[in-house]
Amino acid sequence: MNTAVKSSSSRGDLKAIVLFAAIVLSMPFWFPLIGGYPGLDTKILIWAIFALGFDLLLGFMGYLSFGHAAFFGVSAYTTGLMLLHVTPNIIPAMIVSIVVTMALALALGFITLRRSGIYFSILTLAFAEMLHRAALSIFSDYTGGDNGLTGIPSPELFGRVLHETDIFYLCAAFIIVGFYLARRIGRSPFGLMLRAIKSNQNRLWYTGINVPGYRLYGFLLSAVYASIAGSLMVIYEPYVATEFLHWSTSGEVVIMSVLGGVGTLFGPMLGAAFMLYFENVVSATLQEQWLLILGLLFMIIVIFLPGGFVDGGRRLRNWVQGRKAPGANAGSTDTERAE
């Protein structure tokens, strides 16, 4: 997972984004061919956005959060409440949701980031659970408690009610831009500092870098992505379930990211697609056990292939190339963050 600075041309970058955009925008056409039902493609994009931001925190900065559902859920509730009580226009709803989530991220980051990675994982898990319980009890008047937030009107944009296809393309826009931005962040000096934090945080303290500052901003960035995803979720389906704040939601984004391959940006998005596809399409034959199988797959990946599907694909490609040209230097270490 390196950036060979000089050889990553901007043209290669552009190619990658265009290719990605083409795949995403054409989803409504090819996705049903592999068994995907309408609406599932939108859901995949939403979770991909969630996973993308999560990768910045885990894959780049090395911090494993088990509480990202807090941002997803709080943003979802805020959007729901905005649409319900203020205006069905999605723009103010999303903006307010992002602002509220960032305030939450600031508070949470302040408490949890100062500790080591282990504490961080435990504390994020705990505080997300606190919010979950609060939503079920203290704030149930606002959140609808166990039943969730219902009765949300159809979302609108500039006075036009948004239909399924509109929402899909809205999400597509967000993910394409989000992916592009994430790649830029990854290659920026800021992104380098995040990776330095993961690599040797202690050294960074003595290299003139304000580590707490970078940590907090990295955390905030991932929270923004989660917040956008949560907001889009409610726009996609006007209902907020308390599950959005549940630890299983946090767990799902962890699983997706690890399955796909942390640190690659593309991997977690691939993991999101895979997991949702597996849950909804493949599970038709497997009934209830899809999560059990996914859990086993997750463990296998963590134990034997920590780099996830992306790494698996890379190894496979190297092996195939090695067989095609015997004697040539097979299995070269990829130094380019290529698509």
Place this chain on the structure above:
Amino acid sequence: MVNSLFLQFLTGLQLGAIYMLIALGLTLIFGTLGVVNFAHGALFMLGAYVAVLISNSIGFLWALLLVPVILFVFGIIMERGLIRYFYDRPHTDQILVTFGLALVIQEALKWGFGANNIPFPLPSWGVGIVQLQEYLPFLDGFVAYPKWRLILVCVSLVTVGALFALLQFTRFGLVVRAGMRDPEMLRFLGVNVTLRFSIVFGLGALIAGLAGLFGGPVAQVHPEVGMHFLVPSFLVVVIGGMGSLPGAVLASVVLGMALSFSAEYSAIQQIIIYLVAVIVLLVRPRGLLGQKGVME
């Protein structure tokens, strides 16, 4: 007045009891092996399931005998078969693999026994109430307390006592305590750490099993219960200080009391343990009894 205070105190001990047992295992494993076991709640849950299945078929006394053994063995297998490959891997990987295991155990139980609660009836000798005023003269009038909950409190206290005795008075315990303070040194001295690691992990699992055995009837027995108890148990460990056994005991009592005394204000009770955690962590980052520099 005294009555109600004492009852709340007792309830505090009882509420904290299950967390105490789970947290003891967690902090023991972390302090000795340096591993954060996200599957520890699942071990508690396994204990509860095994207990209820045995209890419902051949009786609670058999469960009392078998659950600790089964969980101990399971713990050893888990350590030898999985955990030990992760000693040299980064902490995030340890958390991920144990989380994965917790998920697999949860889903396997759901698949095998359904998502609903399995009723765990109390053994006949555990049913009923105890008239506390017969034993405690300072109480005024009739003060009844559920017998099983008293038993649960006693079990937790006895387990703590036994664990401390094991660590203080046996050679095994001496090695474990030394390992908790300075694992590197121990390896240097050529002490057979491997076997002891396995045993410590098995012990942690055993204690979680006890929590499941005695706590099962009080809590519930369904596939989500593992994670449900894991989060507060983690908080207990963190508040008490990671790697500190006395800390885990103290923190679980503190949390239990907080839960008990806030019972009237149900809204607060839901989130009180998190509030306590925030306060403790802001004021004393290492935890109540944690060592300075450990994970700070």
Place this chain on the structure above:
Amino acid sequence: MALLEVHNVSKHFGGVQALQGVELAVEEGTIHSIIGPNGAGKSTLLNVLTGQIAPDTGTVEFDGQSLADVKPYDINQLGIARVFQTPAIFPELTLLENVAISAFAHRDGKFAFNVMETPAHAHEVYEDAERMLAEVQLEKQLKQEARHLSRGDKRRLELAICLAHHPRLLLLDEPTAGMSRHETQSTIELLKRISEKGMTKVVIEHDMHLVFALSEHLTVLAQGQVIADGKPEDVRGDERVVEAYLGGAHE
């Protein structure tokens, strides 16, 4: 006024008095060595200088400015860089990236939210980093991951990281520890070369060969106290120094 002034610094850990009333002055542009038997408090002193631990008493002043309560990264930004006893580098990153981090810290200060800056735009920084790697003769391994380096090369890399920050004061914690004769010699030459640029260096060392080859000034610590301080030739003959070394366990 000396570049670095240490006045009456004391530090104890539990029952152990690690440093006691340490007085030290490092003149700008010199190579100043701190030596002493094991347990003399040398590393503790270095930790105080870099902000890792706070002294119980006393002050440390850099260029007239007090370092009390200053965060380690701010101390770096003031112009103090440190090479650690066990080479501290970023293993998963390439050599170029390792040094670039420091170069960015130099250009942008301790924090910059430059999330949109492309590598092309930052090419000057990467070129600067490449130059630093050339200084320590590691430019051929630019794109290698740092974890594949030998220990000696890791130390060079660490030096490059420090140099990229263009520090005024470089602290070296036993730079030749665990090195072969040959490696030690090339380290001495390297240090000599970069010293021509006028950078002040404080070196903690055991290797007497290096100490006497390089230093212009010498401070001897024993049991947390300064027992000798002056030019190497003068200190050499000092009875107390000889006694301190013979009295304690030493090579």
